[in-house]
Amino acid sequence: MRKIPKNASSKLYQLIVSKIRDSILSAQLRFGDRLPSLRKMSDIYRVSVGTVLNAYLQLEKEGFVLAKPQSGFYVSYKSSRIEAQHHHQGIPVDVEISDLVSMIFKTSQGSGFLSLGASSVPANLLPLNKLNQISRELIKKNPEHSSSYLYPPGLEELRIQIAKNCTYFDKVVKSEEIVITSGTIDAVNLCLRSVAEPGDAVIVESPSYYGILQSIEYFKMKVIEVPGHPRTGIDLEILSKILKKEKVKACVITANFNNPTGALMPEKNKQYFIEMMSHYGISVIEDDVFGALHFSDSAPKPLFAYDQEGIVQYCSSFSKTLSPGLRVGWAIPGKHQPRVEKLKYMSSMATASFPQHLVAKYLQSGGYERHLRKLRKSLENNMTEMINAIYSHFPLGTQVTLPQGGGLLWVRLPEYVDLDSLTQEAIKRKISIAPGKLFSTTQNFKNHIRFTSWLDFDSKMDDAFKTLGRLLKAQI
Amino acid sequence: MRKIPKNASSKLYQLIVSKIRDSILSAQLRFGDRLPSLRKMSDIYRVSVGTVLNAYLQLEKEGFVLAKPQSGFYVSYKSSRIEAQHHHQGIPVDVEISDLVSMIFKTSQGSGFLSLGASSVPANLLPLNKLNQISRELIKKNPEHSSSYLYPPGLEELRIQIAKNCTYFDKVVKSEEIVITSGTIDAVNLCLRSVAEPGDAVIVESPSYYGILQSIEYFKMKVIEVPGHPRTGIDLEILSKILKKEKVKACVITANFNNPTGALMPEKNKQYFIEMMSHYGISVIEDDVFGALHFSDSAPKPLFAYDQEGIVQYCSSFSKTLSPGLRVGWAIPGKHQPRVEKLKYMSSMATASFPQHLVAKYLQSGGYERHLRKLRKSLENNMTEMINAIYSHFPLGTQVTLPQGGGLLWVRLPEYVDLDSLTQEAIKRKISIAPGKLFSTTQNFKNHIRFTSWLDFDSKMDDAFKTLGRLLKAQI
Numbered sequence: 039m040r041k042i043p044k045n046a047s048s049k050l051y052q053l054i055v056s057k058i059r060d061s062i063l064s065a066q067l068r069f070g071d072r073l074p075s076l077r078k079m080s081d082i083y084r085v086s087v088g089t090v091l092n093a094y095l096q097l098e099k100e101g102f103v104l105a106k107p108q109s110g111f112y113v114s115y116k117s118s119r120i121e122a123q124h125h126h127q128g129i130p131v132d133v134e135i136s137d138l139v140s141m142i143f144k145t146s147q148g149s150g151f152l153s154l155g156a157s158s159v160p161a162n163l164l165p166l167n168k169l170n171q172i173s174r175e176l177i178k179k180n181p182e183h184s185s186s187y188l189y190p191p192g193l194e195e196l197r198i199q200i201a202k203n204c205t206y207f208d209k210v211v212k213s214e215e216i217v218i219t220s221g222t223i224d225a226v227n228l229c230l231r232s233v234a235e236p237g238d239a240v241i242v243e244s245p246s247y248y249g250i251l252q253s254i255e256y257f258k259m260k261v262i263e264v265p266g267h268p269r270t271g272i273d274l275e276i277l278s279k280i281l282k283k284e285k286v287k288a289c290v291i292t293a294n295f296n297n298p299t300g301a302l303m304p305e306k307n308k309q310y311f312i313e314m315m316s317h318y319g320i321s322v323i324e325d326d327v328f329g330a331l332h333f334s335d336s337a338p339k340p341l342f343a344y345d346q347e348g349i350v351q352y353c354s355s356f357s358k359t360l361s362p363g364l365r366v367g368w369a370i371p372g373k374h375q376p377r378v379e380k381l382k383y384m385s386s387m388a389t390a391s392f393p394q395h396l397v398a399k400y401l402q403s404g405g406y407e408r409h410l411r412k413l414r415k416s417l418e419n420n421m422t423e424m425i426n427a428i429y430s431h432f433p434l435g436t437q438v439t440l441p442q443g444g445g446l447l448w449v450r451l452p453e454y455v456d457l458d459s460l461t462q463e464a465i466k467r468k469i470s471i472a473p474g475k476l477f478s479t480t481q482n483f484k485n486h487i488r489f490t491s492w493l494d495f496d497s498k499m500d501d502a503f504k505t506l507g508r509l510l511k512a513q514i
Numbered sequence: 515m516r517k518i519p520k521n522a523s524s525k526l527y528q529l530i531v532s533k534i535r536d537s538i539l540s541a542q543l544r545f546g547d548r549l550p551s552l553r554k555m556s557d558i559y560r561v562s563v564g565t566v567l568n569a570y571l572q573l574e575k576e577g578f579v580l581a582k583p584q585s586g587f588y589v590s591y592k593s594s595r596i597e598a599q600h601h602h603q604g605i606p607v608d609v610e611i612s613d614l615v616s617m618i619f620k621t622s623q624g625s626g627f628l629s630l631g632a633s634s635v636p637a638n639l640l641p642l643n644k645l646n647q648i649s650r651e652l653i654k655k656n657p658e659h660s661s662s663y664l665y666p667p668g669l670e671e672l673r674i675q676i677a678k679n680c681t682y683f684d685k686v687v688k689s690e691e692i693v694i695t696s697g698t699i700d701a702v703n704l705c706l707r708s709v710a711e712p713g714d715a716v717i718v719e720s721p722s723y724y725g726i727l728q729s730i731e732y733f734k735m736k737v738i739e740v741p742g743h744p745r746t747g748i749d750l751e752i753l754s755k756i757l758k759k760e761k762v763k764a765c766v767i768t769a770n771f772n773n774p775t776g777a778l779m780p781e782k783n784k785q786y787f788i789e790m791m792s793h794y795g796i797s798v799i800e801d802d803v804f805g806a807l808h809f810s811d812s813a814p815k816p817l818f819a820y821d822q823e824g825i826v827q828y829c830s831s832f833s834k835t836l837s838p839g840l841r842v843g844w845a846i847p848g849k850h851q852p853r854v855e856k857l858k859y860m861s862s863m864a865t866a867s868f869p870q871h872l873v874a875k876y877l878q879s880g881g882y883e884r885h886l887r888k889l890r891k892s893l894e895n896n897m898t899e900m901i902n903a904i905y906s907h908f909p910l911g912t913q914v915t916l917p918q919g920g921g922l923l924w925v926r927l928p929e930y931v932d933l934d935s936l937t938q939e940a941i942k943r944k945i946s947i948a949p950g951k952l953f954s955t956t957q958n959f960k961n962h963i964r965f966t967s968w969l970d971f972d973s974k975m976d977d978a979f980k981t982l983g984r985l986l987k988a989q990i
Contacts, residue, residue, distance in 0.1 A: 157663065158661070164661055169660075184645075185636070256707070361660040361867075363662055364866060380613070386696045386700045390866040391840070392840075
């Protein structure tokens with residue numbers, strides 16, 4: 039890990055670095071602006087002038103500011119947060135992304151790999167002690183837990199608990215509206231299949247989680263990618279234009295912390311989006327797997343909360359919050375509930391029994407919300423460290439998003455970067471990354487990487503980012 | 515349970531009843547033949563004349579024999595085991611069976627229902643003590659069991675154990691050829707999707723498990739039903755004729771104990787079937803979920819064992835042998851392995867971790883084969899009792915199969931029977947049955963019922979069959 043002042047004011051040092059950086063990234067401080075003087079900052083934050091100086095030097099190292107001798111520190115960074123990328127035609131195309139995805143996952147599953155694009159929250163952030171304690175009790179009290187199928191819609195006890203957890207939706211969800219699934223992607227598949235047939239066109243934000251693109255590929259549907267803004271999500275203007283000319287059956291979307299950009303759709307956009315979908319009679323499948331991982335104090339509302347006409351099918355899981363290997367997710371398919379229930383039966387008969395019982399008991403026991411608060415904090419802290427590391431080690435011209443939740447960081451590298459070669463070089467060094475082209479059928483993201491802030495940021499992580507930075511700089 | 519002599523010779527009584535019945539059903543004794551005299555049988559079996567008389571009276575009650583005063587007992591039953599039903603056109607059609615299936619399952623899931631067509635082996639026949647003991651050890655030794663995805667192909671430990679269990683295949687299966695799935699139906703879905711696209715024609719035996727028909731419906735493929743013989747399975751002559759005129763992509767088939775008929779394809783048919791499929795370049799997906807539940811001493815070979823060219827994809831699970839709620843199955847997709855692995859990832863990312871670890875440890879611990887032997891015996895005993903009950907209580911003209919494994923019994927009722935009404939009447943009495951039309955898109959099986967011999971046959975079961983018999987007789 040890079041050196042930071044080891045004194046009591048190290049937190050304030052961090053605060054100053056991130057405040058200034060945020061101001062620059064959000065264009066409150068612009069190229070050429072002078073930073074507040076060391077003395078002034080020392081007064082405001084009640085730290086030594088030396089601490090402020092260290093913070094400014096760190097920002098200089100990251101390429102945000104430049105010290106002018108005898109004058110002070112100036113913003114040297116042109117505001118260049120990743121903006122929406124509008125070069126897609128918006129026509130339905132076949133999806134063939136799965137080869138790439140499996141190649142990358144296969145390569146990086148070996149032991150000793152450090153996965154900077156990890157898809158699972160590591161064990162130390164999960165409530166494993168409690169889950170295991172409940173498992174033991176479950177085996178004792180209900181030894182026949184797995185001796186029959188838990189046919190769709192799945193374990194009632196669990197559905198009741200999930201319904202209780204939906205209070206922030208601003209509408210009442212009943213347990214009988216819920217269908218238990220094997221994780222979010224199973225829920226998305228079932229909901230999608232319930233409203234669209236092979237050959238139908240499906241809208242997604244671009245870039246989008248490869249799992250969503252694969253669902254469309256699985257059912258031989260067609261995808262229309264609509265450009266998304268890395269801060270505000272799907273571009274509603276372009277979407278509106280596309281809907282005027284294309285016949286679209288469904289839209290699969292993550293309004294809260296899109297994967298990979300981390301974009302959070304503003305509340306007014308959500309409202310407008312739902313109105314538009316409703317106007318065109320398009321089914322919305324909402325993947326809200328990250329919704330509970332907001333960094334701000336209150337949960338963002340899902341699209342589902344804005345839906346008065348039952349066009350949204352809500353999908354989520356406990357994969358990012360309790361354990362990915364449980365494979366417990368759920369769908370709230372609205373009026374399509376009977377069909378989704380039936381499709382679940384058709385595709386896999388039932389979800390495994392033990393994990394359903396386990397999650398139900400865990401939720402009944404209380405403490406889920408407390409666990410989530412802790413988890414959110416860790417993800418946010420890791421995110422800050424990761425952004426620091428990227429600014430420290432990556433070449434100038436690198437741009438990042440500033441996610442407000444979820445734990446996904448979308449990084450745009452300078453245009454000259456050869457990401458295929460970087461991915462290969464990184465693999466040789468036992469570092470795996472998730473290259474941008476995983477998230478689109480287009481070539482728009484070939485200089486992007488998705489990182490996740492799920493692994494605790496330690497010196498090994500910092501070294502990995504340093505290595506990537508060195509490899510990138512070597513490409514210049 | 516119906517009255518049987520309570521003396522020491524009750525086992526011999528049972529033996530005489532079933533020997534004679536089998537002789538009649540297999541046409542060794544034909545209509546009009548005279549049964550051996552009471553005295554002769556008493557000598558052969560070393561029982562009292564009274565016991566033989568009771569056995570003969572039981573057979574008379576079942577409608578197999580008739581006592582002629584002063585003359586003896588004569589076979590009154592015309593050999594009428596269910597024969598193949600050849601009235602299907604063999605053209606590809608859409609499948610729409612799932613509404614019916616879910617209606618029936620929904621209705622009969624209430625508490626207090628006695629399911630005579632039960633889809634799961636009950637707890638008392640499963641090795642739950644051992645599974646739970648292993649679960650406890652697993653939680654202790656590997657508390658992080660579920661904290662990451664077990665990406666396809668799934669847990670290596672488990673695949674190694676499954677490969678070891680494939681020795682009776684007459685060919686070596688390596689662990690890397692196996693893909694772990696969420697039960698058999700998931701395996702069938704993935705294998706089917708790996709070789710066929712929406713709109714493609716798929717061959718199945720008629721009747722076939724509704725799960726297979728639903729897989730075809732799920733992917734919007736077309737089905738061609740080829741008549742099956744209830745003893746020997748798919749009719750190869752008709753199949754050959756159909757293949758000459760129809761373009762077929764795949765065939766999903768259960769050679770060992772077809773669901774619902776219990777048919778076991780003779781070994782020479784298996785060989786010929788594979789040659790035919792190979793000749794026409796048709797992919798075979800073998801659902802062998804019942805293969806391990808043979809009543810004879812040795813396991814029948816799967817089609818997979820006859821396949822030299824890699825056209826068979828083998829599917830099975832532990833749902834019928836360890837616990838259905840585990841949702842642990844597997845595919846051996848041959849040359850399609852990479853594609854099936856990818857499709858597994860696309861459809862549900864992974865199978866739940868805990869059940870995979872659990873089954874792996876269970877298989878490692880030994881004793882699976884011992885458990886299977888016990889299970890097979892129970893299923894066979896229950897089957898005998900069930901056949902007895904049907905012959906005792908059902909109207910004349912009722913015909914049954916004589917399954918050699920699996921535990922499924924296919925019953926043909928007289929033509930006049932209104933099975934919809936019977937199903938409804940049975941549900942009112944908290945008895946659920948699996949009506950024949952679940953197993954076909956045709957109307958060929960509307961007077962058939964599938965029973966399963968998985969529930970222990972007790973007086974409650976006998977009462978249920980008595981009730982069904984009364985309802986049936988009331989329809990005359």
